[in-house]
Amino acid sequence: MLRQLGGTMASQNIESVLHEQRTFQPSAEFAAAARIGAAELAALRREAAGDHAGFWARLAREELVWKTPFTVTLDDSNAPNYSWFADGRLNVSFNCLDVHLAERGEKTAIVFEGEPGDVRRLSYRELHAEVCRLANALKAQGVGCGDRVAIYLPLVPEAVIAMHACNRIGAIHSVVFGGFSAPALKDRIEDTGAKVLITADGGWRGGQAVELKVAADKALADGCPSIERVIVLKRTGRPVLMQPGRDLWWHEAIEGHAAHCEPAWIEAEHPLFLLYTSGSTGKPKGIQHSSGGYLLGAKVTTRWVFDLHEADVFWCTADVGWVTGHSYVTYGPLALGATVLLYEGSPTFPDGGRFWKLCQDHRVSVFYTAPTAIRALMKLGEEVPGRYDLSRLRLLGSVGEPINPEAWMWYHRVIGGGRCPIVDTWWQTETGAILMSPLPGATATKPGSCTVPLPGIEADVVDESGASVSRADTGGYLVVRKPWPSMLRTLWGDNERYRAAYWSRFNGRFYVAGDSAHRDGDGYFWILGRVDDVLNVSGHRLGTMEIESALVSHPRVAEAAVVGKPHEIKGESVFAYVVCRGARPTGDTRQLVAELRDWVGQQLGAIAKPEHIRFADNLPKTRSGKIMRRLLRSIARGEDIIQDVSTLENPAILDQLRGIETPAEAEEEPGLEAGLASPAAAG
Numbered sequence: 262m263l264r265q266l267g268g269t270m271a272s273q274n275i276e277s278v279l280h281e282q283r284t285f286q287p288s289a290e291f292a293a294a295a296r297i298g299a300a301e302l303a304a305l306r307r308e309a310a311g312d313h314a315g316f317w318a319r320l321a322r323e324e325l326v327w328k329t330p331f332t333v334t335l336d337d338s339n340a341p342n343y344s345w346f347a348d349g350r351l352n353v354s355f356n357c358l359d360v361h362l363a364e365r366g367e368k369t370a371i372v373f374e375g376e377p378g379d380v381r382r383l384s385y386r387e388l389h390a391e392v393c394r395l396a397n398a399l400k401a402q403g404v405g406c407g408d409r410v411a412i413y414l415p416l417v418p419e420a421v422i423a424m425h426a427c428n429r430i431g432a433i434h435s436v437v438f439g440g441f442s443a444p445a446l447k448d449r450i451e452d453t454g455a456k457v458l459i460t461a462d463g464g465w466r467g468g469q470a471v472e473l474k475v476a477a478d479k480a481l482a483d484g485c486p487s488i489e490r491v492i493v494l495k496r497t498g499r500p501v502l503m504q505p506g507r508d509l510w511w512h513e514a515i516e517g518h519a520a521h522c523e524p525a526w527i528e529a530e531h532p533l534f535l536l537y538t539s540g541s542t543g544k545p546k547g548i549q550h551s552s553g554g555y556l557l558g559a560k561v562t563t564r565w566v567f568d569l570h571e572a573d574v575f576w577c578t579a580d581v582g583w584v585t586g587h588s589y590v591t592y593g594p595l596a597l598g599a600t601v602l603l604y605e606g607s608p609t610f611p612d613g614g615r616f617w618k619l620c621q622d623h624r625v626s627v628f629y630t631a632p633t634a635i636r637a638l639m640k641l642g643e644e645v646p647g648r649y650d651l652s653r654l655r656l657l658g659s660v661g662e663p664i665n666p667e668a669w670m671w672y673h674r675v676i677g678g679g680r681c682p683i684v685d686t687w688w689q690t691e692t693g694a695i696l697m698s699p700l701p702g703a704t705a706t707k708p709g710s711c712t713v714p715l716p717g718i719e720a721d722v723v724d725e726s727g728a729s730v731s732r733a734d735t736g737g738y739l740v741v742r743k744p745w746p747s748m749l750r751t752l753w754g755d756n757e758r759y760r761a762a763y764w765s766r767f768n769g770r771f772y773v774a775g776d777s778a779h780r781d782g783d784g785y786f787w788i789l790g791r792v793d794d795v796l797n798v799s800g801h802r803l804g805t806m807e808i809e810s811a812l813v814s815h816p817r818v819a820e821a822a823v824v825g826k827p828h829e830i831k832g833e834s835v836f837a838y839v840v841c842r843g844a845r846p847t848g849d850t851r852q853l854v855a856e857l858r859d860w861v862g863q864q865l866g867a868i869a870k871p872e873h874i875r876f877a878d879n880l881p882k883t884r885s886g887k888i889m890r891r892l893l894r895s896i897a898r899g900e901d902i903i904q905d906v907s908t909l910e911n912p913a914i915l916d917q918l919r920g921i922e923t924p925a926e927a928e929e930e931p932g933l934e935a936g937l938a939s940p941a942a943a944g
């Protein structure tokens with residue numbers, strides 16, 4: 262069912278975006294210097310339309326260095342398990358590091374600033390050496406081609422080093438965001454069967470040390486029998502327990518290892534990484550990406566969308582625990598030989614000017630973040646960014662959720678000084694790389710629209726029957742009609758779920774993104790939101806079922822239903838209806854509310870904590886026992902109930918559900934930080 266399309270919410274969405282009439286043309290100056298201008302873009306589109314596979318084959322030959330060239334471009338004989346460039350061999354770290362050594366070996370690859378203010382720079386040569394040392398150390402610990410390595414680190418250069426060290430030897434990395442709790446880490450490690458865990462004594466966040474090793478120890482104490490070794494980076498220097506025979510310091514592990522490591526020349530389809538994301542059931546999905554196709558997507562989109570030139574300093578604020586940090590920190594920009602900025606900590610530490618100070622101090626020219634961060638920083642007022650010199654910025658990007666026109670305009674005017682184009686990039690963990698975005702030197706932008714698909718991407722909006730919705734401004738399912746190289750290959754260990762989740766809705770005819778969208782009269786796409794039971798909180802995907810499972814695992818909770826509620830900064834917030842064992846709690850429920858919120862935080866991570874909890878005697882169900890989520894959503898939003906409630910088994914429950922809300926206790930983090938509950942906020 263297309264939930265966003267029925268009811269008031271959908272018409273509000275559609276109307277609010279329709280009022281947006283402003284269009285911004287690329288300036289003549291930007292267009293003249295851009296890597297892709299209007300003529301080049303038109304030529305790319307023509308080429309892709311004429312020969313879809315041939316277009317990608319040409320790019321794959323030109324952009325990547327192959328040890329063994331491929332002869333087969335696209336194999337669709339096993340659709341929807343597509344493969345690209347399957348008989349070609351390459352190495353990803355070679356394509357991101359070694360290829361630059363002759364021409365730009367001394368160029369800065371990574372500028373790092375820790376939250377306490379410590380700064381480190383790594384040239385391409387130094388990064389290459391560190392990657393090789395760790396790759397050799399991993400081999401010495403028995404990690405081989407195809408083995409899985411879990412990475413649970415703060416956002417420090419070693420996170421990038423670890424990812425490349427894995428792919429250098431053909432090991433498959435699975436990065437788990439440092440904000441996830443021990444049980445979430447354990448589930449992910451167990452699903453991958455990782456042999457080695459790479460973690461740290463901790464990281465800095467909001468002035469506090471985040472105790473990663475403590476969480477890792479807890480995860481391993483509760484399970485994870487596949488883990489043989491834990492490699493521990495010293496970051497905060499705080500004391501940690503090291504388990505003899507299992508735990509090894511990073512600096513000791515790499516001691517004596519050569520700064521050279523022959524790359525493993527793996528097949529293009531060899532998995533590069535697994536990354537877990539939420540779906541509509543309780544169990545997160547292990548998105549499996551390939552090596553060749555993925556790297557091609559990450560590299561060309563970095564060039565096209567971020568227009569990187571040799572002198573640019575690119576800052577994508579996402580943590581490598583999310584796909585954005587994979588494609589636009591670790592892979593795309595390094596494949597292009599760019600300089601990237603990495604920042605460990607909170608955007609508001611020690612104050613709300615930190616992002617802008619970082620842009621100033623490190624001369625950031627291309628800046629990519631999430632709407633939730635923009636909205637949160639916007640609230641602090643223009644004087645804050647006004648204190649910093651942002652004149653180096655030339656291009657701004659947005660990702661993770663629809664950006665509301667107000668935030669777009671503020672970003673454009675206050676941060677971009679009215680001169681920087683904004684690229685609103687639509688994509689997903691599953692798509693591997695940006696699929697829809699303006700090209701800054703070629704596409705006119707409209708605040709709130711991700712504009713049109715990139716060359717080689719055939720996105721469409723279709724109705725329930727799968728027919729393309731051609732009437733302007735009528736919503737439907739967002740789909741992609743043809744396979745593309747950086748698409749996910751499967752779900753780790755569950756190909757049936759892969760087929761069901763992304764392909765079954767229209768009998769394998771298209772990839773179903775799970776978003777609803779509509780197109781305006783110019784063919785521009787406007788994303789309306791998810792059509793499944795996935796919330797988007799601060800640009801992060803959270804499955805309602807995951808939060809419900811966490812709640813019902815608390816001894817006091819009998820049943821729970823979670824829905825999203827629009828939130829000024831986070832985009833959406835978590836609203837939970839809870840049925841307790843025994844009598845419904847009444848009176849002052851603040852303590853129980855706080856306990857349940859903490860419980861969810863401990864089970865999943867701080868980002869999943871419900872903002873609102875409302876207690877009821879039972880949940881509204883149809884006679885067949887299905888929870889009426891649409892109804893719960895309307896109630897959470899304070900909307901009039903227009904749904905048919907005649908099938909409701911227990912109509913009397915409505916008043917209770919609507920009843921005076923039990924306000925959850927104030928956020929533990931300050932309000933601003935709440936929208937930015939994860940390092941650097943972008944998803």
Ligand code: WTA
Nearest residue numbers: 660661662663685686687688689690788944
């Ligand atoms: C949403 C993040 C509107 C969308 C890269 C998608 C967006 C989900 C945009 C994927 C955008 C991402 N405009 N919505 N520019 N970018 N989304 O897997 O609902 O964390 O399906 O990947 O975020 O989230 P994910």
